[in-house]
Amino acid sequence: MLAIIGGTGLSGLQDFELLETIGLKTPYARAKVRLSRLQSAGKEFLFLPRHGAGHKIPPHQINYRANISALAELGVTEIAAVNAVGAIHDDLFPGSVAVPDQIIDYSYSRDVSFFDGKLKPVHHIDFADPYSETMRLRILSAIEAVGTRKKSSCRIMSSGTYACTQGPRLETAAEIRRLAQDGCDMVGMTGMPEAALARELEIDYASLALSVNWAAGLSEEPILLDDIHAVLEKGMDFISSVLAEVVAQSQGPELKAKVKGAQI
Numbered sequence: 001m002l003a004i005i006g007g008t009g010l011s012g013l014q015d016f017e018l019l020e021t022i023g024l025k026t027p028y029a030r031a032k033v034r035l036s037r038l039q040s041a042g043k044e045f046l047f048l049p050r051h052g053a054g055h056k057i058p059p060h061q062i063n064y065r066a067n068i069s070a071l072a073e074l075g076v077t078e079i080a081a082v083n084a085v086g087a088i089h090d091d092l093f094p095g096s097v098a099v100p101d102q103i104i105d106y107s108y109s110r111d112v113s114f115f116d117g118k119l120k121p122v123h124h125i126d127f128a129d130p131y132s133e134t135m136r137l138r139i140l141s142a143i144e145a146v147g148t149r150k151k152s153s154c155r156i157m158s159s160g161t162y163a164c165t166q167g168p169r170l171e172t173a174a175e176i177r178r179l180a181q182d183g184c185d186m187v188g189m190t191g192m193p194e195a196a197l198a199r200e201l202e203i204d205y206a207s208l209a210l211s212v213n214w215a216a217g218l219s220e221e222p223i224l225l226d227d228i229h230a231v232l233e234k235g236m237d238f239i240s241s242v243l244a245e246v247v248a249q250s251q252g253p254e255l256k257a258k259v260k261g262a263q264i
């Protein structure tokens with residue numbers, strides 16, 4: 001079963017029918033997941049807004065373990081995650097999208113593992129390639145299909161390194177210079193530990209990143225939230241279409257039985 005994790009600017013999916021909101025009690029916290037349907041393709045999937053309904057949870061306070069364990073509990077085997085990012089690479093103009101293939105994690109003080117020696121024994125996963133290549137290719141082919149259909153001139157970066165910072169503040173110009181020297185192409189606050197937790201539970205996970213601003217110090221202009229929101233609003237139309245394509249290509253609804261049996 002496919003799940004979409006929505007980020008800033010994507011706390012709901014207008015084009016999809018909401019079938020049911022499922023509340024789950026996980027060992028970490030409660031989580032709410034929306035069972036949704038893409039009507040045109042008759043495909044069901046789960047949607048989880050990572051900042052909560054109404055975008056009330058900042059990146060450093062998201063309970064990533066509750067979210068990922070709730071999805072796993074519902075039988076999720078693949079996740080397309082949406083992340084808003086600041087652009088570091090010259091080609092990643094605000095409004096363009098990227099499907100990163102690497103991560104550097106600069107976040108701290110987050111619960112980063114299920115294998116903490118309490119509920120699960122200590123264990124070290126292979127994370128050399130942090131994203132699922134299968135899922136990355138599915139997202140990329142969905143981008144291509146939508147781009148062709150819409151004759152979109154949206155720029156695409158088909159790989160790149162995602163820097164995860166702690167937030168909620170944006171970075172200093174010096175921090176961005178360091179990230180650039182480290183080889184980072186984009187910066188966001190929510191990519192980790194989400195990707196690692198998904199890998200720990202053997203869920204295929206990849207990110208669809210929307211560039212919403214030039215990272216700190218890379219533009220003459222200050223970073224204004226109003227500008228970010230304007231780019232988000234414009235870009236989310238394309239993102240929603242890409243997600244619809246990913247859902248349309250997904251396995252579909254044999255998941256319902258599992259959802260029905262879930263703890264509400």
Ligand code: HPA
Pocket residue numbers: 084085086087165170171187188189212213214215216
């Ligand atoms: N930095 C960190 N996270 C972000 C940014 C940024 O510039 N833009 C959107 N998310």
